[in-house]
Amino acid sequence: MKIDFIVPGFSKCGTTSLCAMLAEHPEIGIPNPHDAIMKEPSFFANEYHRGWDSYWKLFDGVAEKRLHGEGSTVYSTEEYGEVVVDRLMEYFPDVRLIFIARDPFARLESSFREMHDSGYKYGIEPPARIDEALRTLPNMLKDTLYWQRIQTFRRKFSDSQIKVMFLEDLERDPATELARCFEFLGVDPGVQIESTNIRLNSGQSKxxxxxxxxxxxxxxxxxxxxxxxxxxxxxxxxxxxxxxxxFRSPIEWPAATRAWVLEQVGDDARQFLEFYGKPTDFWRLQMSLFTTAGQKELPRRRAAA
Known part of the structure; x- marks a missing residue:
């Protein structure tokens, strides 16, 4: 058995839900995405020391499938990206890679909720306000630099091996986006997935x-x-x-913090959108897309090219 594809993330962009949908295709085998332990093996990053036998065990229930893959968002982080790429190149140089991204502000809010939800298990006590969290937990922003993060993979893998999806598209038209994903993987794109409303690990549960x-x-x-x-x-x-x-209330964004975040991620996000065929107004990348009352105004999105 070999690994045919990997879903490296990005984190808090719908990777768990995407993997759950992919797992419903009869030709695709993924470790149980509904299992808290199996859904993100992280083997090629911080679990490599466990050895190959423990990794292959995760696929025991799907070994007969035509393609095998898994999703672990730690693979696309600054901390582990380089080592993950080297290990994949060593063992599976023909692997296909699927990334899924979302509006940077939405990702940061989701990351903030996640840190409050599970951080205490790892000795992390995040600040109560998102502006403080962003300045004391720098990886929140680093992992939102999609263009920068994906370069680690593009330096070793060809663009024909990489597919980029957008959570906004997947939520708007899951059937079409999944068909394109299946086509990229080389399985039957006509298979209809019934559970396209799967929302695992959602922010509402944090x-x-x-x-x-x-x-x-x-x-x-x-x-x-x-x-x-x-x-x-x-x-x-x-x-x-x-x-x-x-969490009962929307996360409050001080105007100065929004402006600072735009300075940090704006150019990176624009390059990412442009390269992967999206208009620059697909996400909220200017201050005018926020109201003075602090509520988010979403731009009208165009269909993907």
């Missing part, structure tokens, strides 16, 4: 610390007591006492 939990973690008297509790006890309390709550 949780953040309540005010009570924030107090327990930050107060100089309460914090030592909280930290001394066994992890299982803390998790039980967070669940039973509702100390972790879903």
């Amino acid at each position: 949780r953040q610390d309540s005010k009570v939990l924030h107090f327990l973690k930050s107060n100089r008297f309460a914090s030592p007591c909280w930290n001394q509790l066994p992890e299982a006890t803390r998790n039980w309390m967070m669940k039973r006492l509702g100390l972790r709550q879903k």
Whole structure:
């Protein structure tokens, strides 16, 4: 068995949902995208030490399929991109690569929610405000530089091996976008996928610390007591006492932070859009696309070329 394709992301752009749809094609075998452990193997990045036997085990249930692949967004990060490319080139130089991107501001908001939802498991306590998070967690912005990130792959793999998708297109017309993806992979593009409304790992499901939990973690008297509790006890309390709550309100963007983010990602996003056949107004890349009240105004999107 070999790896025929990889979905490197980008992170928080719908990779999990895309892989779940691809897995419904009868010719495609992907490790269970509904399983929290199997959905992102990350083998060619930070799990390489586990060895090939553990990796191939993930494909036990789909070994008879014609094509095999997986999706791991860590592959497209600045930290692991280079080593992933080298390992793929060594073992699977003919592999096909599928990237999926979305509006940079939407990706950053999703990343912000994700850090609040799962960061505590890895000892990360993200700031309560997105402007503070962006300045203290620089990888949030680095992983939004789509054009810069994809160059790591383009330096070794030909453009004919790379397909770029856009989450906005996939949500608007999933049947057409999936057919194009199947054609790129070389499987029957006429297969109809029933579950095109799959939305896995969505932002609506993410949780953040309540005010009570924030107090327990930050107060100089309460914090030592909280930290001394066994992890299982803390998790039980967070669940039973509702100390972790879903995001209920839109994320607030200070105008100055929006302008600063545009300075950081604007040119990169425009190059990415232009190279992959999208108009520069496909995403919100100028301040005039935001209202003074802080609500997002989406531009009218044109159909993909």
